Amino acid sequence: MSFDSDGVKLYGLVLSAQGKGLHPTVLYARGFPDTTGNNDILRVMQRAGYNVMFFNYRGTSSMGGVFSMQHSYEDLRAALSFLRQENSAKTMGVNPANVILYGYSWGGPIALRLAAEDPAVRDLILQDPTDLRTYSSMTPQALAEEEADGTSPVVPTTTARQVIDGIVAHASDWDPVHYVGGLSGKNVLVAWASSKSANQVAPADSLATLLGPRAQFTSAIFNTDHGFTDKRIALTRKYLGWLRSIAPVRTRPLQPN
Numbered sequence: 001m002s003f004d005s006d007g008v009k010l011y012g013l014v015l016s017a018q019g020k021g022l023h024p025t026v027l028y029a030r031g032f033p034d035t036t037g038n039n040d041i042l043r044v045m046q047r048a049g050y051n052v053m054f055f056n057y058r059g060t061s062s063m064g065g066v067f068s069m070q071h072s073y074e075d076l077r078a079a080l081s082f083l084r085q086e087n088s089a090k091t092m093g094v095n096p097a098n099v100i101l102y103g104y105s106w107g108g109p110i111a112l113r114l115a116a117e118d119p120a121v122r123d124l125i126l127q128d129p130t131d132l133r134t135y136s137s138m139t140p141q142a143l144a145e146e147e148a149d150g151t152s153p154v155v156p157t158t159t160a161r162q163v164i165d166g167i168v169a170h171a172s173d174w175d176p177v178h179y180v181g182g183l184s185g186k187n188v189l190v191a192w193a194s195s196k197s198a199n200q201v202a203p204a205d206s207l208a209t210l211l212g213p214r215a216q217f218t219s220a221i222f223n224t225d226h227g228f229t230d231k232r233i234a235l236t237r238k239y240l241g242w243l244r245s246i247a248p249v250r251t252r253p254l255q256p257n
Contacts, residue, residue: 001013001014001053001082003055003078003079003081003082004078005058005065005071005074005075005078005079006058006065006071006074006078008058008063008064008065009063009064010055010056010057010058010063010075010078010079011055011056011063012053012054012055012056012079013053013054013055014051014052014053014092014094015042015043015045015046015051015052015053016046016051016092016093017046017047017048017049017050017051017093017249018049019049019093020093021093022089022093022094022095022098023049023050023051023093023094023095023249024049024050024051024095024098024099024100024243024247024249025050025051025052025053025083025094025095025098025099025100026042026045026050026051026052026053026099026100026101026102026125026243027053027054027076027079027080027083027099027100027101027102028042028052028053028054028102028103028104028107029072029076029101029102029103029104029107029108029110029111030054030057030104030107031104031105031106031107031108031130032105032106032149032150032152032155033056033057033060033061033067033152033154033155034152034154037054037104038104038127039054040232040236041232041235041236041239042054044236044240045239045240045243048240048243048244048249049249050100050243050247050249051092051093051094053079053083055075055079057071057072057075058071058072058075059071059155059156059157059158060154060155060157061154065157066157066158067155067157067158067163068158068162068163068166069106069109069110069132069163069166069167069174070166070170070173072106072107072110073110073113073114076101076107076110076111076114077114077118080099080101080114080118080121083096083099084096084099097120098122098247099120099121100123100124100125100243100246100247101114101115101121101123101124101125102124102125102127103124103125103126103127103129104127104128104129105127105128105129105130105226106130107129108126108127108128108129108130109129109130109131109132109174109176111124111125111126111129112124112126112129112176112183113173113174113176113179115182115183115186115188116176116179116180116181116182116183117179117182118182119182121186122186122187122246123186123187123188123246123247124183124186124187124188124189125189125190125191125239125242126188126189126190126191126207127190127191127228127235128191128192128193128226128228129190129207131206132167132171132174133171133174133175135164135167135168135171136168136171143164146160146164147159147160147161147164148160150163150164176207176210177210180210180211180214181214183211183214183215184214184215185214185215185216186215186216187215187216187218187242187246188211188215188216188217188218189218189219189220189238189239189242190207190208190217190218190219190220191220191221191222191228191235191238191239192219192220192221192222193221193222193224193225193226193227193228194221194222194223194224195223195224195225195226218242220238222234222235
């Protein structure tokens with residue numbers, strides 16, 4: 001499928017769950033643009049009876065426009081609007097009133113911000129979300145490491161330093177302190193990896209402190225790396241159990257072959 005984001009045509013994929021009627025739909029915000037993301041988990045969600053949508057941000061993977069965190073946020077918001085269109089319900093069985101946001105790594109802060117700013121979003125999954133506040137105080141060595149990690153042929157439209165400079169210049173936009181009130185009463189699941197890089201140490205305690213008194217907050221820590229390399233099945237089971245508790249599926253899921 002394709003949709004418009006501020007005049008840029010973006011492409012993605014909607015995995016439609018089996019069964020008639022409208023389905024809860026998971027909208028996935030990938031991390032720093034890559035080629036795989038969490039596709040294995042998304043496919044299991046589909047088999048369990050949930051529609052799933054994922055897409056490429058502008059300025060990545062041959063998409064038009066220029067990649068930045070702000071543009072990625074706008075792209076996620078446009079994808080959410082696409083799912084809420086009447087045609088999405090008719091052609092893909094999307095329940096426009098039941099869209100769950102799921103953000104991984106760099107997709108975490110944009111999913112968190114959108115969930116806080118959109119009253120109709122009630123449910124949010126964050127997988128080892130990056131704390132963008134840390135970029136303002138990074139040491140030169142840490143900044144150099146981030147630049148090296150952020151250099152990718154999948155993102156030909158900008159440099160890692162330009163992306164980081166954009167984050168620092170608009171730091172208040174990425175500080176959840178400013179919009180955490182919008183998450184009051186919402187369901188939030190955060191999955192943490194115990195082994196983290198420097199910019200992923202802070203969020204665990206700070207998010208728990210911010211969200212705990214307001215949201216229906218669930219936190220799980222996995223003894224693994226940022227990619228959850230050896231905890232894929234355990235992570236998937238955690239997500240499915242949580243999804244079934246907040247958005248039960250009323251149609252029969254796909255059966256194994």
